[in-house]
Amino acid sequence: MKNALLQQQIHQFLTSMQYDIQLLYSIPDMYSRNLILNQLTYKLSSLQFLYNLVMSNSQTVYGAAVPIQNQTNDIPTTGYPLVNMQNGRTFTKEQLANYTGRNGMPAYVAVGDVVYDVTNHRVWAAGTHAGLQAGGVYTNEFSRCHAGEEMILNQLIPVGRLVD
Structure with missing residues (x-):
């Protein structure tokens, strides 16, 4: 049941993102394009979250966590995501x-x-x-x-x- 709900949410995000991408081609207004791009960024982040959730569920066997080899922790001790700064501003x-x-x-x-x-x-x-x-x-x-x-x-x- 849980996987079916996750699959449904992923499908809805993908369908919505495909629509947004097609919309980008037809909208001449740069402000509206930026809004759609922000929505796409949000949806992509949500998809990443759902993917991680699915993967964490698939790494559980009969209620016991299966260790993952060669996995690195990308979360710093501050609790905030690592940021790759392109410039030193x-x-x-x-x-x-x-x-x-x-x-x-x-x-x-x-x-x-x-x-x-x-x-x-x-x-x-x-x-x-x-x-x-x-x-x-x-x-x-x-x-x-x-x-x-x-x-x-x-x-x-x-x-x-x-x-x-």
């Missing part, structure tokens, strides 16, 4: 405060020591989310609201590191 809290999504500036937020671009992320529309304004450090707020949901950060684009 750094931000102080004062510099980060300028990235509010207003006056043509992108919207950035920091969680832990990683700065993320939330400019085109749907939940950060207009540079705000749940009463928070882009340009801030929200490690504690993220931990309180999204405990155990660190995969949310995988939907965001890392743009640099926060330094003192």
